[in-house]
Amino acid sequence: MSSTDSDSDQREFDWVERFCNKRGNEFFCLIDEEYVNSNFNLTGLRQNVRHYKPALKFIRNTEEPNLELMSEEKALEIEEDTEHLYGLIHSRYIVTDEGMRRMAKKYRAGIFGKCPNVFCKKQPCLPIGLYDEPKKDTVKLYCPKCRDIYSPKLRYRKIDGAYFGTTFPHLLLNIRETIRPSEPPQEYTPTIFGFQIDKIDLENENNEKIEKDEDLNQNKNEEFKKEQKKENIK
Numbered sequence: 001m002s003s004t005d006s007d008s009d010q011r012e013f014d015w016v017e018r019f020c021n022k023r024g025n026e027f028f029c030l031i032d033e034e035y036v037n038s039n040f041n042l043t044g045l046r047q048n049v050r051h052y053k054p055a056l057k058f059i060r061n062t063e064e065p066n067l068e069l070m071s072e073e074k075a076l077e078i079e080e081d082t083e084h085l086y087g088l089i090h091s092r093y094i095v096t097d098e099g100m101r102r103m104a105k106k107y108r109a110g111i112f113g114k115c116p117n118v119f120c121k122k123q124p125c126l127p128i129g130l131y132d133e134p135k136k137d138t139v140k141l142y143c144p145k146c147r148d149i150y151s152p153k154l155r156y157r158k159i160d161g162a163y164f165g166t167t168f169p170h171l172l173l174n175i176r177e178t179i180r181p182s183e184p185p186q187e188y189t190p191t192i193f194g195f196q197i198d199k200i201d202l203e204n205e206n207n208e209k210i211e212k213d214e215d216l217n218q219n220k221n222e223e224f225k226k227e228q229k230k231e232n233i234k
């Protein structure tokens with residue numbers, strides 16, 4: 001077999017490449033084979049996946065399990081488990097040097113999406129999970145400029161946030177200074193007829209306080225007068 005044949009065969013059976021190229025999976029980077037082939041990197045994942053062995057075979061590209069020989073239900077479960085296992089490995093991989101490099105490339109290209117905040121001027125965002133445990137919440141977008149969290153495009157809203165985790169964007173921005181936004185986040189100031197709402201609220205509060213104080217003084221005066229009258233009667 002020539003090397004060209006071997007390459008094309010590999011592409012045909014490469015589950016990881018197929019998965020990452022699927023529309024809606026653009027947030028995932030390709031995990032390199034070396035990382036996936038190390039059992040050490042997968043420590044503790046077995047108990048979280050029902051069909052761990054066949055799922056890992058797909059991801060390691062060692063052998064394509066024949067799903068046609070299985071019941072439809074089991075084949076579907078294995079397919080789901082493979083995607084889940086890939087996501088769990090992914091969350092570990094993207095905090096390694098090579099994983100961060102691959103994700104930074106996607107970030108620079110704006111693949112994860114841009115911040116919807118007008119003042120952020122289309123700042124590229126990074127995927128983030130609000131939890132590190134799977135099946136708790138879906139993936140969100142973190143904007144490094146306004147430091148806020150947003151929902152991604154509709155087609156990404158079913159992806160588990162744990163496949164990216166709570167640490168990844170902050171670690172990436174911390175290590176790679178060059179991708180950190182240089183300008184500080186600008187804050188929007190709400191106004192009514194040109195007056196800042198906060199200032200109007202403050203003035204209203206002060207006026208109310210003055211009125212309350214005046215009422216209180218008046219009551220005290222009246223009580224004092226009553227007391228005096230009582231004293232006079234005695």
Ligand SMILES: [Zn+2]
Nearest residue numbers: 115120143146
């Ligand atoms: Zn922003």
